[in-house]
Amino acid sequence: MIPKICPSCGDQLIVQTLNCNSCGTTVTGQYPLPPLLQLTPEESQFVLDFVINSGNIKIMAEKMQLSYPTVRNYLDNIIKKLEK
Template sequence: MRYKLPVHCPSCETALQVSGLTCPQCHTVVSGNYDIPLFLRLTPEEQEFIMQFVQSSGSLKEMAAQLGNSYPTVRNRLDDIIDHIQHLQSAGHDHS
């Protein structure tokens, strides 16, 4: 079973930070406080949309055909994701 990386605290909904990484080969441990990358803070559906967008070379027309949706529907979905990314960045959680 593969576990999903949590990005928000289950108690208070604050954005979580990564505090440790372990090498599965030599067991070296790196610790500190690191922000979770912005892409991973998007919903799985938003991540999938972005992957499809990249795989279609950024062609919304091609994506619309692949998804069986109209161009305006796909464009609106992209606009929603852009708004979400801007919200995440303006909330001060993106330091990259």
């Protein structure tokens, strides 16, 4: 898994170097992680499961053994995080 948080200070990491394994080209700069990579592992798993289950909150609630409103709130929090 790609590290997202600096082990020294706890701030968010950025990508500075991208390399092509085929030709050896290196691209450098400062690139923020895409929004989906900024989610916690638990949030990422939720998004993956949500997509696999066709966005059906009822199925997600059953799978997570949580109430529909609780799962809806969890999804809403992820949406807010992705909109930043």
